[in-house]
Amino acid sequence: PAEAVPQAPEDPLFGLMRAYRADDSPDKVDLGIGAYRDDNAKPWVLPVVKKADEILRNDPNLNHEYLPIAGLASFTNKAGELLLGPSSPAFEEKRVSSTQTISGTGAVHLGALFLAKFYKVNGASRTVYLSNPTWANHNQIFTNVGLSITTYPYFDKKTKGLDIEGMKRALADAPERSIILLHACAHNPTGVDPTEEQWREIADVMAAKKHFPFFDCAYQGFASGDLDRDADAIRYFVEKGFELLIAQSFAKNFGLYGERAGCFHYVAPPSPQAAEITTRVASQLAILQRSEISNPPIYGARIASTVLNDKALFEEWKENLRTMSGRILTMRKALRTKLEELGTPGTWNHITDQIGMFSFTGLSETQVLRLREEFHVYMTKNGRISMAGLNTRNVEYFAKAVDKIVRE
Numbered sequence: 001p002a003e004a005v006p007q008a009p010e011d012p013l014f015g016l017m018r019a020y021r022a023d024d025s026p027d028k029v030d031l032g033i034g035a036y037r038d039d040n041a042k043p044w045v046l047p048v049v050k051k052a053d054e055i056l057r058n059d060p061n062l063n064h065e066y067l068p069i070a071g072l073a074s075f076t077n078k079a080g081e082l083l084l085g086p087s088s089p090a091f092e093e094k095r096v097s098s099t100q101t102i103s104g105t106g107a108v109h110l111g112a113l114f115l116a117k118f119y120k121v122n123g124a125s126r127t128v129y130l131s132n133p134t135w136a137n138h139n140q141i142f143t144n145v146g147l148s149i150t151t152y153p154y155f156d157k158k159t160k161g162l163d164i165e166g167m168k169r170a171l172a173d174a175p176e177r178s179i180i181l182l183h184a185c186a187h188n189p190t191g192v193d194p195t196e197e198q199w200r201e202i203a204d205v206m207a208a209k210k211h212f213p214f215f216d217c218a219y220q221g222f223a224s225g226d227l228d229r230d231a232d233a234i235r236y237f238v239e240k241g242f243e244l245l246i247a248q249s250f251a252k253n254f255g256l257y258g259e260r261a262g263c264f265h266y267v268a269p270p271s272p273q274a275a276e277i278t279t280r281v282a283s284q285l286a287i288l289q290r291s292e293i294s295n296p297p298i299y300g301a302r303i304a305s306t307v308l309n310d311k312a313l314f315e316e317w318k319e320n321l322r323t324m325s326g327r328i329l330t331m332r333k334a335l336r337t338k339l340e341e342l343g344t345p346g347t348w349n350h351i352t353d354q355i356g357m358f359s360f361t362g363l364s365e366t367q368v369l370r371l372r373e374e375f376h377v378y379m380t381k382n383g384r385i386s387m388a389g390l391n392t393r394n395v396e397y398f399a400k401a402v403d404k405i406v407r408e
Ligand code: PMP
Pocket: 034, 102, 103, 104, 105, 106, 108, 135, 183, 188, 216, 217, 218, 249, 250, 251, 257, 262
């Protein structure tokens, strides 16, 4: 039967990583994958993660038994508090169900599976609305579980900012009770987030149309450097009484990429039946989880749990987060300054206006390919750069390369 299986293309992002590794130029610059690098272009193990690792290694009682199906409770409880705030009435009212997942991807998948199975109106599934553009994997995660997808306008090519009017119009025109995927903060790939006021407007349209929000939160602490501020949009929607889903990743903010630490949260709207509904949802999520992965991996969750449950370590984590977001901010300023000094044609304010790990440069696919071929600079075809790939040694080289390409 496998004779009929067609060849699939390589994943573009992982293909880019492979091409970068194979390039032996000393000048090569990796602006592809969204993983933090220090000023020496090296992966950074957070000092607080090293400490947690040390604590775990010295614990004689640790073993390698299975976690429960829903994961490590000391981790998932704190993960939920990180998003909603520890004093959210949703906890007191038992309206939150949290399931540990295979990082953020697993959380988006579990949410997608849950929606495909249980979220129907008149027996039919609802369409998922994704921002245009969005993290490429969203498309296949939702279609793989049989949900249909479409897009809402998001990025305004002219201003290189948010197309708020287009977005609101699309949400208003979408059929009632559509599923709307929202990036909680540090939008990937554009680096463009709605303002507080714009989030309110988005929430108003969504409430009027009874839409179902699904937040993807992969960069908490990376947008503003402040964990609470980066969760403002989610907290606002919870306060407004939405029933909602959240996919949470600890890959970037803990630097635990390969450990796959993440969480999926269901939040019920306030009602006398909310606690009972939440229990029923949790029971179904447990069945889905059991058939998919049986139970989640333990190491990353233990690391995060150790930090989240210790006051001093938690403070140190926040400091580590500020180190990462601070360095990225410095690189944004440096890149914009260099381009403006060179008088590179175009405007470059969006480099510092955009936030989080990525910047949508506005470079065309042809320009991106020339940067790779002539300057050994690796970035995705859509013109996105991972700011974390820039450092004090290569930012000028990159700016000069962009300058040359843009002028020709
Ligand atoms: N959502 C978005 C928007 C992302 O950018 C990412 C990471 N690239 C993820 C989810 C999930 O990543 P992970 O599975 O590594 O946590």
